[in-house]
Amino acid sequence: xxxxxxxxxxxxxxxxxxxxxxxxxxxxxxxxxxxxxxxxxxxxxxxxxxxxxxxxxxxxxxxxxxxxxxxxxxxxxxxxxxxxxxxxxxxxxxxxxxxxxxxxxxxxxxxxxxxxxxxxxxxxxxxxxxxxxxxxxxxxxxxxxxxxxxxxxxxxxxxxxxxxxxxxxxxxxxxxxxxxxxxxxxxxxxxxxxxxxxxxxxxxxxxxxxxxxxxxxxxxxxxxxxxxxxxxxxxxxxxxxxxxxxxxxxxxxxxxxxxxxxxxxxxxxxxxxxxxxx
Ligand code: GLN
Numbered sequence: 001x002x003x004x005x006x007x008x009x010x011x012x013x014x015x016x017x018x019x020x021x022x023x024x025x026x027x028x029x030x031x032x033x034x035x036x037x038x039x040x041x042x043x044x045x046x047x048x049x050x051x052x053x054x055x056x057x058x059x060x061x062x063x064x065x066x067x068x069x070x071x072x073x074x075x076x077x078x079x080x081x082x083x084x085x086x087x088x089x090x091x092x093x094x095x096x097x098x099x100x101x102x103x104x105x106x107x108x109x110x111x112x113x114x115x116x117x118x119x120x121x122x123x124x125x126x127x128x129x130x131x132x133x134x135x136x137x138x139x140x141x142x143x144x145x146x147x148x149x150x151x152x153x154x155x156x157x158x159x160x161x162x163x164x165x166x167x168x169x170x171x172x173x174x175x176x177x178x179x180x181x182x183x184x185x186x187x188x189x190x191x192x193x194x195x196x197x198x199x200x201x202x203x204x205x206x207x208x209x210x211x212x213x214x215x216x217x218x219x220x221x222x223x224x225x226x227x228x229x230x231x232x233x234x235x236x237x238x239x240x241x242x243x244x245x246x247x248x249x250x251x252x253x254x255x256x257x258x259x260x261x262x263x264x265x266x267x268x269x270x271x272x273x274x275x276x277x278x
Contacts, residue, residue, distance in 0.1 A: 031067045033058045034088035036076040038191040040216040041273035042094040042112075042238075045073070054092045056269045057111060057260070058240075064256040075190065077156030080104050083243050090253065094210060096158045096236040106246075107239040108253045111266060115211040116159050116233035117226050119218060121199060126206050129231050133167070141167055147183075152195035152204035155188035159208040162234055170233070196221060208233055212274060 035054060037043045043052040050071050062069035072088055079091040083105055096114060097107045120126045125146075132149065133141035144167060151172055153160040163186045165171025174183040187204050189195040195207045196217045209217075214226050240257075242250045260266045 027068075029067055030070050031058075031062045031065065031090070032070045032072055032088045034072045034074055034079045034082050034091045035093040036079065036191075037071075037073045038193060039076075039094050039210070039213050041212055043092075053112070053269055053273050054094065056272075057257075057266060058090075058092050060260050060265055060269070061253055061256040064259065065252055075156075076154065080241060083241055086243060089242070089246070089249060091241040094213070094238050095241055097239045098158065098161070098236075100161075101241065104244075105241040106244055106250050107241055108250060109257055110237035110239045111257055111261070112238040112270065114236045114238050116162065116208055116236070117211045117214050118231055118233060119196065119199060119207040119209065119214050119224055119226055120205070121202075122223050122225060124205065126227070128227060128229065129233075132172075132206075133170075141170055143167060144172065144185075146205075147185075149185055149206075150187055150204045151185055152187050152189060152198045152207040154192045154195055154209060155190060157209070158234065158236060159210070160186065160188055163208055192217060196224065199224060 033054075035043045035050075037045045037050055037052075039052075041052055042054045043050060045051070050073070055071065058071075059069050072082075074082065076093060079088070079093055079095070080101060082088045083091045091105070094112070094114060095101075097110065101107070118126070118129075118132075126132060131145055134143040134145060136142045149172065151163050153163055162170060163172050164181065164184075166173060166175040172185045173181045175181050187195075187198065189198060192207070192209050192213050195204070195209065198204045199207050200221060200223065207214075211226070218224055218226055240253055242253065257266070
């Protein structure tokens with residue numbers, strides 16, 4: 001009997017040890033970054049290797065922290081949940097700081113600015129924000145010039161979140177008070193590249209997306225352009241997200257970011273991918 005009890009105890013101990021390892025899920029000397037590598041020049045793939053501003057900044061942070069960097073390439077919409085669950089140490093994906101996201105995760109200090117811009121096909125009837133919205137005398141949108149408009153976005157990004165809102169909040173939809181969308185004019189794609197392909201084939205009238213990937217998509221595709229001038233949809237801050245309870249890592253990341261800004265490393269990385277920026 002004693003033997004059986006000690007056997008059971010031994011098995012239990014082994015299980016507990018294994019579970020402790022499994023719940024950590026990660027190696028001590030490694031930092032796992034979750035990203036969506038379809039967002040040039042912040043993150044993209046060249047063959048099997050990850051490139052981009054976020055990748056290089058994350059690498060520099062990991063070096064400062066004396067850790068190896070591992071990259072998990074996942075859907076944009078699953079980054080925050082994965083960080084909350086502790087599957088990834090942090091998320092870095094040209095991610096905009098929003099009030100809503102701050103309810104789920106903490107954000108580092110911001111390291112870049114993003115602008116939501118509008119991409120259209122050459123010759124499009126959409127030439128400015130005025131060709132999308134009807135404005136009142138205060139400059140607030142009250143309706144749409146073309147109620148049939150279809151706008152492509154990358155699912156779960158701020159472009160999607162803004163456009164999926166009510167017209168009076170600069171969204172494109174008819175939304176009931178409880179948030180139900182009655183007329184959905186937004187078409188959501190897994191990647192910006194798919195949204196751009198839909199624009200080229202005439203499935204959507206424009207694409208609303210962050211400016212730097214927009215420039216990359218326009219450079220790689222004939223027959224489309226970004227609306228210039230005062231037609232920005234939103235201006236936002238990019239930052240790294242970390243689980244709420246992981247304040248130690250957040251502090252380390254913020255310290256590393258400050259040092260890397262101070263010594264010019266971040267400036268150099270951004271300049272490498274976005275020349276002429278300052
Ligand atoms: N900046 C946008 C957001 O945070 C888009 C980011 C992305 O697609 N990687 O939602």
